[in-house]
Amino acid sequence: MDEHTVRHVAKLARLELAEGEIARLAGDLSKITHYIEQMGKLDVRHVEATIHPVVDENAWRPDEIHASFPRDVAVKNAPDKDQGFFKVPPVIE
Amino acid sequence: MPFDLLKSDATSIAQAVRDGSVSAETVVSETIKRMAATEPKVGAFLQQDAEGALAQARAIDAARKQGKPVGRLAGVPIAIKDNIHVEGRPTTCASRILDGFIAPYDATVTTRLRAEGAVIVGKTNLDEFAMGSSCENSALKQTRNPWDVTRVPGGSSGGSAAAVAARSALVSLGTDTGGSIRLPGSFCGVVGMKPSYGRVSRYGAIAFASSLDQIGPLSVSVRDSALTLSIMAGRDDHDATSSKRAAPDYVAELAKANIKGLRVGYVPAYFDQCPDKEVAKTCKLGLERLRNLGATLVEVNLPNADHGIEVYYVVASAEASSNLSRFDGVRYGMRADKGNAIANYFATRGAGFGTEVKRRIMLGTYALSAGAYDEYYGRASKVRTLIVNDFVRAFGGCDLIVGPTVPFTAFKAGEKSDPLSMYLCDIYTIPASLAGLCALSLPAGFSKAGLPIGLHLQAPPYAETTLFAAAQALERDLGLDRLAPIA
Numbered sequence: 001m002d003e004h005t006v007r008h009v010a011k012l013a014r015l016e017l018a019e020g021e022i023a024r025l026a027g028d029l030s031k032i033t034h035y036i037e038q039m040g041k042l043d044v045r046h047v048e049a050t051i052h053p054v055v056d057e058n059a060w061r062p063d064e065i066h067a068s069f070p071r072d073v074a075v076k077n078a079p080d081k082d083q084g085f086f087k088v089p090p091v092i093e
Numbered sequence: 094m095p096f097d098l099l100k101s102d103a104t105s106i107a108q109a110v111r112d113g114s115v116s117a118e119t120v121v122s123e124t125i126k127r128m129a130a131t132e133p134k135v136g137a138f139l140q141q142d143a144e145g146a147l148a149q150a151r152a153i154d155a156a157r158k159q160g161k162p163v164g165r166l167a168g169v170p171i172a173i174k175d176n177i178h179v180e181g182r183p184t185t186c187a188s189r190i191l192d193g194f195i196a197p198y199d200a201t202v203t204t205r206l207r208a209e210g211a212v213i214v215g216k217t218n219l220d221e222f223a224m225g226s227s228c229e230n231s232a233l234k235q236t237r238n239p240w241d242v243t244r245v246p247g248g249s250s251g252g253s254a255a256a257v258a259a260r261s262a263l264v265s266l267g268t269d270t271g272g273s274i275r276l277p278g279s280f281c282g283v284v285g286m287k288p289s290y291g292r293v294s295r296y297g298a299i300a301f302a303s304s305l306d307q308i309g310p311l312s313v314s315v316r317d318s319a320l321t322l323s324i325m326a327g328r329d330d331h332d333a334t335s336s337k338r339a340a341p342d343y344v345a346e347l348a349k350a351n352i353k354g355l356r357v358g359y360v361p362a363y364f365d366q367c368p369d370k371e372v373a374k375t376c377k378l379g380l381e382r383l384r385n386l387g388a389t390l391v392e393v394n395l396p397n398a399d400h401g402i403e404v405y406y407v408v409a410s411a412e413a414s415s416n417l418s419r420f421d422g423v424r425y426g427m428r429a430d431k432g433n434a435i436a437n438y439f440a441t442r443g444a445g446f447g448t449e450v451k452r453r454i455m456l457g458t459y460a461l462s463a464g465a466y467d468e469y470y471g472r473a474s475k476v477r478t479l480i481v482n483d484f485v486r487a488f489g490g491c492d493l494i495v496g497p498t499v500p501f502t503a504f505k506a507g508e509k510s511d512p513l514s515m516y517l518c519d520i521y522t523i524p525a526s527l528a529g530l531c532a533l534s535l536p537a538g539f540s541k542a543g544l545p546i547g548l549h550l551q552a553p554p555y556a557e558t559t560l561f562a563a564a565q566a567l568e569r570d571l572g573l574d575r576l577a578p579i580a
Contacts, residue, residue, distance in 0.1 A: 001459070005459070006455070009455050009458050009459045009462060010455065012458050012462060013414060013418075013442075013454050013455060013458040014418070014421070014435075014438040014439055014442055015439065015442050015443055015446070015451060015454060015455070016439040016440050016442065016443025016444075017443060017451070018443075021448075021451070025451070025452065025455055028452060028512055029452070029455060029456060029459070031511075031512075031513055032406065032452075032456060032512065032513055032516070033456075033459075033469075035402075035403065035513055035516075036403045036406060036407055036469065036473075037403075037468075038400065038403055039400045039403040039404065039472060039473065039476050040468070040472070042397070042400065042476055042479065044472060044475035044476060044478075044479070047475040047476075047478050047479060048475070048478055049471065049474035049475050049477070049478065050474055050475075050477040050478040050481055050527075051304060051474055052290075052303075052304040052334075052529075053290045053304065053305075053481070053527070053528055053529025053554070054290065054291055054334060054529070055291070055529065055554050055555075056291065056336050056337065056338070059333065059337055061330065069197075069198075073197045073198075074197070075424075076195070076197060077193070077194050077195060077197065077424065077425035077426070078423070078424055078425060079422060079423075079425075079426070079427065079428035080428070086423050086424055088423055088434045088437070089430070089431075089432050089433055089434050089437065090433065090434065091433070091434045091435060
């Protein structure tokens with residue numbers, strides 16, 4: 001994985017990386033993906049994907065109203081808040 | 094007989110507290126003394142709560158005197174991995190990004206254990222966001238192995254394993270995504286148990302990889318593991334992945350257990366090709382003991398399990414990259430303020446996450462990105478099916494699969510600096526996670542250097558009863574002295 005790809009993926013992940021980190025990650029991730037590519041030799045053309053190991057049927061619950069998490073508790077940990085809302089700086093200037 | 098913390102397990106303590114032969118306050122104050130003596134060398138805890146624990150212990154003693162029930166874990170000092178919520182206490186995940194965060198509610202496991210009289214003495218160290226195999230990825234503290242403090246306790250639940258090994262808690266909770274309970278259990282000489290996927294509610298545990306994560310106990314004895322799981326297991330409406338299957342009373346099941354005729358599977362290569370011959374030999378002896386106890390040994394084949402590492406580091410990282418997107422400086426934890434919301438995301442995450450967490454987020458985001466998805470996440474999910482099918486086939490001919498938990502014993506702090514060599518530590522534990530099995534690491538012996546060696550027992554989903562039965566039979570047969578020297 002080259003540094004160009006690392007910069008692109010970091011942008012997708014909303015992750016700020018220092019220059020030194022970019023170079024190191026390019027090296028590390030190249031080694032790791034190279035290792036991972038060993039699974040490429042298996043024939044999976046007719047294999048279904050497993051995305052979770054749940055062995056049970058889907059579980060339904062009755063559609064009933066329950067008290068939800070109190071709003072003041074939910075926002076308590078926010079770095080900035082106002083009147084029960086999370087407060088963030090503008091996205092568009 | 095005076096109370097001796099170092100000769101007790103949770104089961105014996107709870108019994109003694111219930112019948113009044115020792116007070117919960119005595120147990121907890123002895124534990125706090127033990128913690129003060131061991132922590133400077135071991136460093137298992139990120140937070141300790143002596144005052145809260147003593148208050149809870151006194152309340153248990155008062156309730157008992159009034160003839161009220163005090164619970165199945167009455168007075169038992171427990172430690173909780175610091176990625177599981179205890180209301181009113183910080184949950185750090187050993188990360189800087191959660192700086193200042195206070196848990197607004199109890200995890201379901203916390204609620205259930207407390208309701209049975211367990212006394213929370215503190216919260217334990219981990220690899221940041223449970224990503225690691227040595228506990229060295231903690232951004233907050235270095236934990237050492239009580240058997241040799243120059244060595245790592247294993248990870249990611251390293252603090253939880255070290256706390257029980259040091260007896261500064263009698264039971265602890267860990268989380269296991271690819272081996273994070275079993276590996277430190279093996280390195281620290283304690284029983285480390287990963288329940289089947291769906292057996293225990295994860296409400297209040299910080300998600301790492303949602304198709305793999307499970308909460309489980311680390312303990313002094315197999316019966317303590319069974320007792321703790323009995324309390325934690327069962328449906329919780331707060332976690333849609335928790336199973337509605339009735340949770341057995343594993344302690345009662347243990348009393349009836351008989352392993353005569355049990356079919357124990359083993360993969361010969363896990364012994365023959367194990368790089369550490371002492372580990373292979375000790376685990377082989379464990380297998381032979383099971384046979385002497387009446388089990389039948391069956392050779393099994395898991396041809397695709399060797400690809401577990403590849404699958405795991407794609408799937409777990411992909412799920413982590415998604416789960417960890419919630420740490421953006423908006424709702425909790427630290428915020429690096431750049432005056433613009435989008436710039437804040439980048440700066441907060443760049444400053445808040447440590448090296449390994451960034452590596453996994455990058456790997457996972459890449460595996461899910463356009464152009465790479467099919468060859469990475471798509472393919473890994475299919476190879477995962479092959480691994481699941483290997484187990485289904487193998488369990489057609491046996492009840493249990495036994496082998497080493499880790500290919501080696503605890504290594505020196507700082508010894509593994511290459512990320513890939515660290516990932517390979519989980520080679521024997523990962524397949525069970527991918528297939529949602531239940532599995533347990535049992536201390537099976539020691540190397541010549543005096544380091545613990547763990548035996549890995551794996552059973553089909555929801556066959557915890559089988560797992561505990563075999564583990565306890567072997568534990569009794571081995572009769573090991575498992576108290577760490579702390580040196």
